[in-house]
Structures are given as C-alpha cells and as structure tokens.
Amino acid sequence: MYRIALPKGALMEGSKKLLQGLGLDYDDQQKRKLIMPTFNGQAEVLIVRPTDVAVYVENGAADLGFVGSDVIEEHSPKVLTLAALPYGRCDLVLATPTISLIKDLASVPDYCKVATKFPNLTRRFFRQHGIPVEIIKLYGSIEIAPLLKLSEAIVDLVGTGRTLRENGLHSIHHISTHTSRLIANRVSWQLNHSWIKKLIDGIDEQTRGEESKT
C-alpha cells in the first residue's frame, strides 16, 4: 500500500481536493485520526505537520508528500521534487510594524533582530544583500514578535496580507514566491515509477484546468 503525507493547515484543503481529482479520496470525518485509507484501497493518507512531511518522505515512511516549496528550500530534504501543484501560492516577505522607521531594505540597520520560522532562507537572503542580522527562530505566531519588541522585523509567509494588517505590520520587501510541490522518496520513485508517473500526469491535467479557468 502506498503512503501519502499531507500537511496540516493552509495546504490541507487544496491537497485533499487534488487527491479527490486523482481518485484518491479518503474519509476525513474522524478528526482525530491521523492515518486514513483512501476509498479505493490503493493508498493511506497521513496528516502531519508541514515541516514533517519532508522528513517522512526523506526517510521512506511515506512514499509521496504534498508540501510547500518554502519547506523544501528551508530544510533541503533529500527527496525528489516531482511536480508543482496548482494551489497554496504565497509570498515570503520582510515585514515591519507600519510605525517602524524601517521602511525598505535600505533602512534595515546592521544587527537588526528578525523573527522567523525560516532561519535558513532568512540568513541566505540577508547574506545575499550583505546585511548582518540577528535571527530569532520561532515556531508560530511570528506577527506578535515585533509588537512585543522581541524583534524589529519578521520574515514570514503571506497569503492575502490580512494577518499582517490586523497586527499593524506591512510588507516592505518581497523575498520569494512559493507554491506547493509533490515530493517523493527516491526509492519509492524507482519501485513505483509507473503509478507515480500516472499521478503526475493527472496533476498536470488538473494544473492546466486551473490555468485555463483563470
């Protein structure tokens, strides 16, 4: 039986819809259950934290996973990135409080304190721009860090920008754009090549469908 890891949270709904389109719908009525078989009996679906999706796939505990490209670039897991998925688009931005004197990249002071869930991407970005910063790694609710003076700026993923606005923050620099990816364990890809290939073709069709709608 194949195993597919899905991320809890923002990408969950899109992932479920995509699986439905591929004939891999599963029963998610029991909210506390974390492993669910698909109705066609072909696969099992695991629900795990987004960053853990890559860990499960890398170690072969899951054959496939759906995960944001932000997680892949942050953690560089040894997995195959097989397809771009037509949902979950968001932006990694540098944001500060609207009242802050830091209004753009040029006004970021040396050793500025930056709170983020993505220390590697943040370090890479500031290094590219030659700005030394102090990075504070947080695991969630990054937006409150500047309000509590824990940091002067944040680097975080933004979908609509609403959370930023509601917490008195605004984006001052766009760092990168991210979407979801289908990832696979290399050995699973070798052993189940034709099955996975069929899924990729199905995903391509859905992606083209989404594009023609917009």
Add this chain to the structure above:
Amino acid sequence: MVRQERFRQIILDTFKSWGYQPVLPPTLESLEALEAGRPKFLKECFKVIDAEGNLLALRPDLTLPIARLAATRLSEVARPLRLCYASKVFRASPHLADERREIYQAGIELIGEYVDQAGSKDNQEDDDRYDLIKVTKSNLECLSILIETLAAIGLKDYKLVLSHTALWQYAGEIFHQIEELLEQDIASSLDQLLMHGKFVDYQRMINQVEERTLKACPEGQSDLKNILTQTANHPLAYLKEACYELTGKPVEILEFLDQDSEIYQELQAITLLEEVYGPNLFLIDFTLRPDPDFYTGLYFEVVVPGYGKSIGHGGRYDNLIASFGRSEPAIGFSLQMDSLLKYTKPENLSELSQMKDALRVPFLESEKVRLIDVIAETRKLRQSNRVVVLD
C-alpha cells in the same frame, strides 16, 4: 549480535565460494591516502591525532584501504585480485538522521584484468569490442555475487537499480554546448538541479533555455541549432524528459539508447542475468547520480520496498588504484549490514542452525572420567569438524 555474526558468516561464505579472500585493512588511515583516493571523505571522516601530532583518519570506507593494499603490498599477486571484507567503517557526518556513525559493511573488490585467453584479441579493430567484453565479464561476476549473497541471507523482494556515469557525461556535454551558445553559466545549475532531484525547477530552467536557444541561434551556428532541435536523437528532448522518463524497467529505458552504443551493450549484457537468477531483478534509474570523482562507469544500488534508501551499492572505479600508483580496472560493492538486519525477518535466516547439529556432551566429573578427559575427547570430535557443546 548473534544474528549479526551469523549474517557475516553466511555472507563471507558466499564470497569465498567465488574465490574471494577476506582481508582486514587497518582501522587508521592517513589523510593523504584519503585525499588521493576520494577527497569527499576528508570532510566526512573522524580525524585522530597521533603522538607526533600527525593527523590520521578512522577509515571512512574499506574500498580505499583495499585499493591501496592492491597497489602496494599485493602488487605482485596474480590478477584479478579477489578480496572481500566484513567490518566497520566510521563517518563523522551521517547524511540522514538515522544513519549511524559506525557502519558495518560487507563487500567485495574485484581488482585487475582477467587473464588473457588465447585468441580473444585478434587485431586492433576488435579493441573496443574487447574492452566491452572485459568490462562485461567483471560486471557479471560482481553482480552475480551480489545476487547470490542476497539470496543466501533470504532477502526476496529487492531490486538492483542500475545507472551509469556515461549518461551523465552526455548530459553534461549538452549542458556545456548550450552554455557556450547562450554565454550564460547554466551547466552547473542544470546539473545540480537534476542531481538533487529538483525536477520542477529543472524543467522550468530547461524550458527557458529552449526558448532562448532558439532565439539566440544565429544563422552561422546552424550546426548547434540542429543538434538542439532536430527531431531524431533530440538532445533537448532528451534533457526535457530527463527527469521523468529515465527511471523504469530495463526494457522501457534501454529503448531510448542507441543499440550500437557501448552503454546499451554493457547494460543489456547485465540484464541477461535475469535468465539465471529470475525475472524482474533490475531497474534502471539514470537520475541516480554516481559520485563523479569516484565511479567510472556502471553504478548500482540495492533497494527494498518500504525502506526508503539503498541497503547496498557499488560500481566501477577504474581510476582509484592508479591514485595509489598502479593503473588497473576495479569493481566492487558493499552492503550495509545494519540495514540488511533490520529489513530481513528473523525467520528468513536459519539462525543458529549450526547449534541444531551440535553434539551435546555432559560436562561432568565422575570416578572414571575427569573433566580434563572430556576436553581431550571432544577435541578430537571438533578436529573432525563436529560442533561440540559441553552441558
């Protein structure tokens, strides 16, 4: 531990049945030897300082010390050298979370050329053919031993995944042609994306490259334009499909290759082993990248369902022995004993089978028999190859 030792015996017995001699190279290795043989190990090895302040390494691999042995102390011994081992190697930076720093490996090395058979080399024209035969002979010997070893320890649903450095060289040449045409550094990025399995980014870049190549081709460079766009033997098409279409059963993948090419003939010859050892043994995965500083041709990995990484690997390394001063071809493989143990179910292995045949003798003192007499009597039995246990 008992199972591990039993495994080791079964594996070494299989190696010996092909005429391979067990060797135990030194645990400490000089850093210069590592640097000469496989520089990437410099980062991965444990460094040790001796009393004089010299830097040494705990051996990160057994192939290197055996290669050096072959080039130095065993240089006068008849070829091919058939050596095998089952012992531990040490890595300071494990790649995956569950990879250990102390790795128990068993494997073989087949070093040097087969003895020339009379009449096998008639003239210069047959040289290429002759080389292919030599390569094929050692490929077949090495893979047969691997298959027989896995059968001996009861591993069933595994696959041998084949790759080859030639395919990567070919891709690299095309990358460089495009690079020269576009005057942009893309070869290494394309190479890296493909190597790290970033198929999505790779395809995006290839699509951009295709657009720009078609625009950038001035009239005078029509040769290159032809290379890049002609429909027959279409390298860009090959590059575009490179990630998705180069993994699968040998029959599906080999049809992409030119039947006259050496790589086709080399791989085709290997798949014939299925006639001997049963069907569906092999897969081909050309996205699997052999370390280019080390491997010089065939590369293979042993995979099993549900394990997520390979449990053994090997290939040709025709340049390694030369770095220790003697130029000769070589091929070998190593198996990760810990992974094999985890994956093989205990019932697959006739564990302690020796103990079942053991003769059990009461170890008792009586008026007629002293303890020392029991020792003396059972010694004779052991000398005639019986297993005798004292109760």
